[in-house]
């Protein structure tokens with residue numbers, strides 16, 4: 374179905390961004406997956422062309438683009454021609470906005486220009502070995518020492534964990550209230566801040582997911598984000614957009630799998646005829662396309678609502694839940710239609726499948742999404 378969602382400006386932005394990806398990213402995907410990381414210079418290249426923090430004010434070197442459709446274009450192109458393990462969206466859209474919304478003028482002026490240029494890479498550290506979905510269970514503590522805060526604890530599964538220069542760390546700031554947390558800006562090189570190994574994973578092979586350790590790290594007061602008792606509130610504020618970002622990317626990965634499979638079944642011959650002529654194949658493709666088209670309409674609608682400042686937590690949760698489950702079903706069927714080839718990394722669908730498995734778990738699992746939606750139905 375022809376999408377009415379984008380205008381000329383976004384179409385030419387898409388062309389330019391696609392060219393960038395095809396030149397700077399697509400040819401290197403395999404090497405980066407083998408290395409378990411993308412090169413730092415990639416962030417600088419993105420920054421030079423204005424692709425990081427596109428929303429940032431021009432005073433910080435940004436483009437000041439508020440229309441989320443431009444970010445949607447980038448997410449869709451990333452899923453087709455980019456590398457899922459290159460987490461520039463986490464840097465630009467999931468972490469930097471905290472500095473915009475809750476940082477003071479000094480922090481914004483000090484940090485944002487370097488994030489726009491790609492000189493300073495960002496990460497966010499909430500999850501701990503014993504606290505993921507239930508963040509109130511975190512053990513990392515920050516204690517006010519008068520002129521600084523003393524940070525102790527450990528985080529795990531942190532994206533950009535090795536590459537990051539600045540990590541937004543969530544830590545408890547009260548011994549009595551488990552829901553009282555603060556957000557602390559921990560910089561590369563601060564004494565007592567150490568990184569563990571890059572964790573080996575099923576998919577997202579080029580993403581440096583790591584453990585982080587904080588042993589008596591002295592965080593200056595200038596690196597506390599906003600009110601150190603309001604971290605939970607701050608984290609909740611960004612969740613609708615975070616889930617929408619997920620939804621756009623998951624659906625685009627499913628489209629990518631569908632497109633390569635559409636071509637594959639035309640080429641592959643079984644029992645003397647193309648796989649595409651088997652009724653099973655035709656029905657499977659028809660079911661997949663139906664799910665993809667219907668999901669796309671909902672996602673585009675959520676993007677429009679978000680642009681209007683009206684995207685609710687439950688609508689974003691539905692988008693995340695549905696698209697991640699559609700993605701799971703579609704990539705699984707696509708592997709099946711590829712036969713053994715679908716299990717081989719030289720076929721795109723193989724890594725699309727392993728990358729997709731995490732979509733139903735991180736950024737709020739499917740179960741947590743159902744909880745949020747149920748609460749909106751039942752009132753609690």
Ligand SMILES: Cc1cc2nc3c(=O)[nH]c(=O)nc-3n(C[C@H](O)[C@H](O)[C@H](O)COP(=O)(O)OP(=O)(O)OC[C@H]3O[C@@H](n4cnc5c(N)ncnc54)[C@H](O)[C@@H]3O)c2cc1C
Nearest residue numbers: 497498499500504505506507530531532734735736738740
């Ligand atoms: C590749 C990758 C990158 C990541 N990047 C980051 C990052 O950059 N920063 C960061 O802080 N974290 C990151 N994470 C962590 C991620 O956000 C957590 O894994 C996720 O929140 C789930 O937490 P958990 O792993 O502790 O699972 P758990 O919370 O222990 O969940 C286990 C199971 O219990 C279910 N469950 C939990 N609560 C409920 C409930 N109330 N009702 C029903 N079922 C429930 C879950 O849905 C899940 O099926 C990343 C994880 C991965 C794998």
